[in-house]
Amino acid sequence: MMMMNRKNNKLLTLKRQKIKRRSFELEEKETVAEKRKRLCDEFRENTRVALRREEEGDEFDEDSPLARRLQAQQLEDSGRRCRYIASRVQNPKTRQGGGGGFELVVKHRQSVTVAVLSEDDSIVFSASKDGSIRQSHLDHDHGGKTEETCYAQQGRAHVLALAVSSDGRYLASAGFDRDIHLWDTRTRQHIxxxxxxxxxxxxxxxxxxxSELFSGSYDRTIKIWNAEDRSYVTTLFGHQSHVLSIDCLRKERLLTAARDRTMHLWKVPEESQLVFRAPASSLECCCFINNDEILSGSDDGSIEHWSVLRKKPLHIIKNAHSLSTPNTLDVKQNHDLSNNCKESLDHVPETVGPSACSWVSSVAVCRGSDLAASGAGNGVVRLWEIEKDAKGVQPLFELPLVGYVNSLAFAKSGKFLVAGVxxxxxxxxWGSLPAARNGVAVHPLQLS
Structure with missing residues (x-):
């Protein structure tokens, strides 16, 4: 029996080596879909080997690379594990080799309203006020665009929202035509x-x-749909004004922000909701940091850090995107940014009021990490560090970008940031910035 087990283990080892050699040969010329299939095959083979060894009486090694990878993936997916990468982000102005700023990789005729990344960070989907939807493949090495395709839109109504499913199969779009359009990302056909x-x-x-899809509207409601079944599920009521922002992680909990100065956390199975009230301004955007913490942006230029256990913000960062005076950032104990914000005033014409440019129009968090970003119309995207145990939010760097930053999205690895501008x-x-360019910009982030 022992000789047979050794023989089986040897055969399995040879088989795995053969798969690795084959994957190395095909790695450079395979497509994104082929790479995804190859990785799935390798994962299944490794799992099969582990199960076979356990059945044959070999003790499963909990410290093996496979076990550690599976455990880490499970913790990240559940939101219980945080990657502390914010302190590793190098300042683009001081790191060796320099490093470019934002690079425009996708162009639109009018302002980009939203930009989202696929689960594997290889594709960026963007939509514009001209009604166009573009799908662009990204080069991970330098963030450049390699291929671009368009979705055929009928009516050309303003598209305000996009969402892509985790498996990359479905793309949902919506806007001023009041309908949600479901697309097949493989064929780019309307479903x-x-x-x-x-x-x-x-x-x-x-x-x-x-495949559960959530939508927020100016009609003050949130509706739930199922993309796989092509069906309507239910409607959530509670907001008293236009719903502006929405986010959801893996749990059946939904986060929404509206012009009624409230943010709602919906517990969908229980059909209940928690209401968080902004202290003095309307909330423009929101996103989950993890299952217990929330980040939001307001139209007075401030950013709020929330806990799901409290109805008021834990911390408020005032003047996060202010145009008034330099060094006006107020973070918990009046810590100032190291960069002077005088330069951000240069691109703002006299016809545009400073209040419109200082609205925090987008916030984003690198999934499962302590790295966050916020954007407005004051000429910079700011990076933030979410401190451990909800102790606060600290500023990192300014990334210059002229225009209204209407959407932000981090790569899962934290190696680049996408902005719809x-x-x-x-x-x-409310105002126009002639110096801005309409499109999707990518900024590489180097980690130490």
Whole structure:
């Protein structure tokens, strides 16, 4: 029996070596879909080997690379594990070799309203006020675009929201036509339109790992859909004004922000909700940091750090994107940014009021980490560090970018940041920045 086990183990080892050699030969010329399939095959083979050894009486090694990888992946997916990478981000102005700033990789005729990344960070989907939707493949080495395709839109209504499913199969789009359009990302063909909202749809999101789709609208409601079944599920009521932002992780909990100065945390199975009230201004955007913490941006230029256990913000960063005076950032104990913000005033014409440019129009968090970003119209994207145990939010660096930053998205690895930028704010025309360029910009982030 022992000789047979050794023989089986030897055969399995040879088989794995053969798969590794084959994957190395094909790695450089394979497509994204082929790479995804190869990685799945390797994962299944490693799992099969581990199970076979356990059945044959060999003790499963909990410290093996496979066990550690599976455990880490499970913790990250559940939101219980945090990668502390913010302190490793190098300042673009001081790191060796310099390093470029934002590079425009996708161009649109009008302001980009939203930009989202696929689960593997290889594709960026963007939409614009001109009604166009573009799908662009990214080069991970330097963030450049390699291929671009367009989705055929009928009616050319403003597209305000996009969401892509975790498996990369479905793309949902919505906007001023009040319908949600479901697309097949492989064929770029229109699948179905969901009707039901009575006002423009401003935000969309898929629940991670599922085909469950959530939509927020100017009609003050949130609707739940199932992309796989092509069906409507239910409607959530509670907001008293336009719903502007929405986010969801793997849990059946939904986060929404509206112009009624409230943010709601919905517990979907229980059909209950928690209400968080902003102290003095309207919330423009929100996102989960993890299952217990939230980040939001307001129209007075401030950023709020919340806990799901408290109805008021834990910390408020005032003047996060202010245009008034340099060094006005107020973070917990009045810590100032090291960079002077005088330069950010140069691109703002006299016809544009400073209040419109200082609205925090987008916030984003690198999934499962302590790295966050915020954008407005004051000429910079700011990087932030979320301190451990909800102790606060500290500023890192400024990344110059002229225009209204209407959308932000981090790569899962934290190696680059995507921004949807335009001459105008995504929801209106309160001011125009002629120096801005409409499109999707990518900024590489180097980790030490």
């Amino acid at each position: 179905q339109a969901f009707s039901g909202h009575k006002g423009p749809i401003s935000c969309l999101t898929f629940r991670q790992g599922t 335009g001459k105008e704010h995504r929801l209106g025309r």
